[in-house]
Amino acid sequence: MQETDPGAIRSIAIVGGGTAGWMSAVLLGHALRGSDVRITVVESAEIGIVGVGEATIPPILDFLDLVGIDREAFIRETEATLKLGIRFQDWKTVGEHYWHPFGTFGVAIDRRPFHHHLQRAAAWDEPRGVVDFSLAAALAEAGRFTPPDPREGPARAGLRYALHFDAALVARTLRTVAERRGVRRLDRTVVDVTRTPAGHVDELLFREGDRLGADLFIDCSGFRGLLIEGAMAAGYEDWTRWLPCDRAVAGPTALNGEPQLYTLSHARDAGWRWRIPLQHRAGNGYVYSSRHIDDQAALDDLTRQVGGTFLAEPRQLRFTTGRRKAFWKGNVVALGLASGFLEPLESTSIHLVTSGLYKLLDHFPDRTFDPANIAAYNASLIEEYETIRDFIVAHYGLSARRDTPFWRDVTGQSLPDSLQSRIDLYRATGRCRARPGDLFADVNWFYVLHGLGLRPRHPDPLTGMSDAAAVRGVFDQVARDVAAGVSAAR
Ligand SMILES: Cc1cc2nc3c(=O)[nH]c(=O)nc-3n(C[C@H](O)[C@H](O)[C@H](O)COP(=O)(O)OP(=O)(O)OC[C@H]3O[C@@H](n4cnc5c(N)ncnc54)[C@H](O)[C@@H]3O)c2cc1C
Secondary structure, three states: OOOOOOOOOOEEEEEOOOHHHHHHHHHHHHHOOOOOOEEEEEEOOOOOOOOOOOEOOOHHHHHHHHOOOOHHHHHHHOOOEEEOEEEEEOOOOOOOEEEEEOOOOOOOEOOEOHHHHHHHHHHHOOOOOHHHHOHHHHHHHHOOOOOOOHHHHHHHHOOOOEEEOOHHHHHHHHHHHHHHOOOEEEEOOEEEEEEOOOOOEEEEEEOOOOEEEOOEEEEOOHHHOHHHHHHOOOOEEEOOOOOOOOEEEEEEEOOOOOOOOOEEEEEEOOEEEEEEEOOOOEEEEEEEOOOOOOHHHHHHHHHHHHOOOOOOOOEEEEOOOEEEOOOEEOOEEEOHHHOEEOOHHHOOHHHHHHHHHHHHHHOOOOOOOOHHHHHHHHHHHHHHHHHHHHHHHHHHHOOOOOOOHHHHHHHHOOOOHHHHHHHHHHHHHOOOOOOOOOOOOHHHHHHHHHHOOOOOOOOOHHHHHOOHHHHHHHHHHHHHHHHHHHHHOO
């Protein structure tokens, strides 16, 4: 029998029916199943969703498993393809590329991570690199896939993948799941709110004339941040000084062949271009800095890059990179684009929605909305946002490109202190100071910093104490396992 606290949350209103809104509805519906808590999603057909956001990272599969959505059915319904990592083209210099693959990298040798041994191997001119020792990178390059399998050695056991999917179909699929599980949906446009004497949001007022009250409001209204900014004036911290891209133009094209198993991130003169293959089309976009290129020139560049023909009129999007000063204020929690924006270079936005939701469950409030609880939630999400920001800034700040004003600007700027100290540590030791639970572990930083050409002055001293012949033997074995994994794949 459930025992309900007299101060417990009785109703939740989610404003927004994009990816963030419906993910929130599904996860909260799942977590609160069996309770009397009423969950309502309010979305406005006349406003619509942003409709981009199609590349993910592996934790998306954990989310689907957690809420009990069948992976195969989800892949079918959202026209999804599998993703093994990101290929960064022309980021270091024009003509070079590196991989940020998913999954494990080699095996530890004498309890030191494989990539630390690889850093030392530079001394004996080891010619092999990430693509020889990472099964995900090798498969992505070969255009083949094989599922993770713990019986087939460490490379297959450690393989991970994510999805590319159609954002509109994702919202529709999640909505079907949520509604089937009892979430109510209202097609309404919010025009105002009423407040409690404490300054919390009391009711949403709709253009249609009716209203909706709730105890807890989740703001998934997109860039406008209808509740968190419009009603609660949380404030916004602008990160444009580190990440100057402020616009994107996006449009779909035909696939032209088999979908690739990776997201392409192609550095351009004033930003970068993505290509995300789905089953029925490819998503493309150019994320750019309006200080360095105008809208027409950006569209022209994208059009040339995709080979000329879009399946639908390309759309322009504008954004300000940064985050809300508070993600949770009073009885309003912002998720998705309402919480802030980081460009999709590492496909992290949808992950930040799930991460915000998990943290919300860890800090689930009662109707007192204790400020200490809210502060703890905000602190943990701010830390995550800032770490991801630093990871993205590193791609720009460490590039060797100086060929356009954009690249001279982004490589000439001072970096956030938190990133600078991480890079200093990496340059000195090859270590990255990732904390347990960080989205990007030491090896993820290695892929990017190594890919951009950074080499530590003094690699991990313990790797020098391992028997060199034995280390080479492990390298050979890992490379053979990776090659065998590729041969066995389809
Ligand atoms: C160019 C670009 C590329 C991106 N690429 C990626 C990517 O590859 N991977 C990734 O993880 N993320 C990516 N993102 C981010 C991703 O798109 C978003 O995180 C995700 O789609 C969630 O959006 P949302 O649900 O917060 O907002 P939206 O999709 O904008 O939804 C907002 C909702 O609020 C509703 N609404 C707004 N105002 C009102 C109102 N007054 N009354 C009622 N309802 C209202 C709308 O109807 C809509 O349903 C990208 C973003 C951009 C801009």
